[in-house]
Amino acid sequence: MRTLRPHDHTFFRMKRRGLTVTGLALACAVALSGCGESLSRGLLPHGVTDQTGRITNLWNGSWLAALGVGVVVWGLIFWCVVAYRRRKDDVGLPEQLRYNVPIEIFFTVVPLFMIAVLFFYTARDESALLDTSKKPDVTVNVVGKQWSWDFNYVEAGTFESGTQAELTGMPGVAATLPALYLPVNQRVEFVLTSRDVIHSFWVPQFLMKMDIVPGKVNRFQIKPTEIGTFQGKCAELCGTYHSQMLFQVKVVSQADYDAHMAALLAQGNVGMLDNSLSREKIEPGDQQYLPKKVGN
Numbered sequence: 001m002r003t004l005r006p007h008d009h010t011f012f013r014m015k016r017r018g019l020t021v022t023g024l025a026l027a028c029a030v031a032l033s034g035c036g037e038s039l040s041r042g043l044l045p046h047g048v049t050d051q052t053g054r055i056t057n058l059w060n061g062s063w064l065a066a067l068g069v070g071v072v073v074w075g076l077i078f079w080c081v082v083a084y085r086r087r088k089d090d091v092g093l094p095e096q097l098r099y100n101v102p103i104e105i106f107f108t109v110v111p112l113f114m115i116a117v118l119f120f121y122t123a124r125d126e127s128a129l130l131d132t133s134k135k136p137d138v139t140v141n142v143v144g145k146q147w148s149w150d151f152n153y154v155e156a157g158t159f160e161s162g163t164q165a166e167l168t169g170m171p172g173v174a175a176t177l178p179a180l181y182l183p184v185n186q187r188v189e190f191v192l193t194s195r196d197v198i199h200s201f202w203v204p205q206f207l208m209k210m211d212i213v214p215g216k217v218n219r220f221q222i223k224p225t226e227i228g229t230f231q232g233k234c235a236e237l238c239g240t241y242h243s244q245m246l247f248q249v250k251v252v253s254q255a256d257y258d259a260h261m262a263a264l265l266a267q268g269n270v271g272m273l274d275n276s277l278s279r280e281k282i283e284p285g286d287q288q289y290l291p292k293k294v295g296n
């Protein structure tokens with residue numbers, strides 16, 4: 001037996017292996033302690049509306065189903081590779097299966113069944129998420145424009161007009177972004193319109209986004225369930241400064257919401273901003289300006 005000295009290759013190899021193992025163990029520990037909650041929601045962001053539980057369940061159910069199918073398929077592949085490997089004394093081709101009706105029926109019916117299950121849950125959740133039949137407490141007309149956002153608060157008869165974010169790389173940019181205020185635990189309806197091209201209204205922590213299409217009105221409702229500040233962005237490539245089309249969502253108490261509406265009115269933001277390509281004049285307090293629901 002010989003002792004290891006620093007100039008031995010084996011010494012370095014062992015030392016390196018020790019470091020790798022320690023690094024891996026550390027990474028695992030950090031991942032397991034910090035990401036337990038994140039893993040339980042399938043690595044989605046922490047949801048902050050009354051709909052995010054449903055969306056997380058659909059997401060988790062879908063990928064668990066896909067993983068289940070994956071495990072069965074990988075298992076069958078592995079089994080075939082081992083059980084039907086070519087032996088030493090094998091000659092010619094193995095037995096060929098052609099026009100095997102039971103097998104063909106099997107591999108037609110099983111995928112159809114899987115698609116039907118995924119379709120059922122997707123359709124069920126989609127119709128719940130896109131249901132706008134309830135009367136909202138607050139209606140916000142979100143207007144996408146190159147490259148920022150306007151927010152028309154319909155009931156309060158006021159608005160905020162955003163300007164394109166200047167990404168300086170320095171702290172403090174967040175404070176310059178347009179802020180969409182929402183009262184906590186109130187039903188909010190977003191009425192999405194565009195002033196120019198296609199945009200997409202996306203608040204990652206709502207786990208929901210919807211396209212904003214010129215000449216069309218898209219809507220959805222949510223109830224924000226958590227007070228806080230969340231990031232929002234455009235999720236549809238809409239031109240040169242698409243990446244700077246950022247905003248913030250501030251979910252606040254009803255009292256703070258009312259105070260913010262009053263502050264906007266006091267600034268002189270009375271009425272609504274143009275919200276469509278036609279740029280019709282909108283009278284203060286006039287709710288008729290809102291484009292009619294599609295299909296109505």
Ligand SMILES: [Cu+2]
Binds near residue numbers: 144145198234235236
């Ligand atoms: Cu955009």
